[in-house]
Amino acid sequence: MNNFQYYNPVRIVFGEGQIKELANLVPTNARVLITYGGGSAKRSGTLDEVKNALNDGDNSRVVFEFGGIEPNPEFTTLMKAADMVNENDIDFILAVGGGSVIDGSKFVALTAHLKEADGTVSRDQAWAALTSYAQDIDSAIDLGAVLTIPATGSEMNSGGVINYSERQAKLPFGNPLAYPKFSILDPVKTLTLPERQVMNGVADAFVHVMEQYLTYPVDAKVQDAFSESLLKILISEGKAVKANPDDLEVRKNIMWTATMALNGLIGTGVPQDWTTHMIGHELTSLYGIDHARTLTIILPSLMRELKDTKKDKLLQYARHVWHINADDQDDDTVIESAIVCTENFFKELGLPIKFTDADLDDTAIDPIVAQLKAHGMTALGEHQSNDLEVSRRILQRAARS
């Protein structure tokens, strides 16, 4: 196991009816900006529930709202929210939604103080922060979250991903000041999700675990066993939620698993490989494909392309997660079986596993590789050896499979 420091200050408040806890979690004298997405939080009544909880009788919190944060949150929209923060002296941002709203709110929290002389937020400085120095920003507005879709882990991590359509860029950022002070996880809130979003969430969490697990062994027994457990739970609960979407116990397990998948714990002291995500971001920004669906398209081809460097972990994955008996089979056969199991699982959840499933063909490869180059994604993976040629070969496999 490699050396590590583990720090995660996020208070998780989990369970049915826990939105009422906002009354205790948000400072009573705060000027609060509630941020939300395209309207699901309004339609489901969650937004009203949040506002009621904030107005707990002493009326001392001043509450503003900013709606319309898109899936794959748009830089330009977030800058409007950041201006609103300054115009109203906001000192607490409460994100109500999924990864997009929480990520976007983290970015607002980090960039609102980057002001021009006229008091508006400097778009140039915020863009520069996203592309280079977000990790060095040393002040941010406090943030809390009410999670409505289990998927990204944003509710318990310090990162985010921002989309800037005009620049065809979807870029990650991270800063310890972006950890939410708390996140409320009420599984009942996930019952209104369309099936597509539920499955996207299961797949996103699955790939998060894989990117922290499928590298090479460093004898990290805790991280490996936790990862394998999370994968097995996602497989069983993913199938269960498809069969019984109203089963609250299943929803609870999916919600907590998705949080655990990317709160830093399983990634401590182990090599990581975020190649699938980095290629996936380019598919979203160029072709508008849902985040999770880009991942299920890329991962199987990545596993095949990198089966030699990832051989030991792929064999472990086959044995421990899919229970493939390796006794009288050669390694390649075992690994291929595990990849096919992974593909079948994704297919069972209605997710794409190759270009044609998402109406893409091989003409997409050159633009994706060009964007990877433009965004400096030229040395990815646990050995930084996934250069543009490796990414191209992964894409070619996804295009011809």
Ligand code: NZQ
């Ligand atoms: O916008 P609204 O109307 O709220 O609708 C949303 C949106 O259309 C809807 N939704 C959310 N909760 C709902 C609901 N509909 C009905 N009932 C509910 N309870 O679901 C749609 C998708 O929402 P979104 O927030 O985009 O989904 P998700 O949580 O999957 O977030 C995806 C974003 O997170 C980034 C992705 O790149 C993408 O931009 N990621 C963030 C990460 C992080 N911070 O650590 C890591 C991930 O790898 C990921 O990259």
Ligand code: ZN
């Ligand atoms: Zn993801």
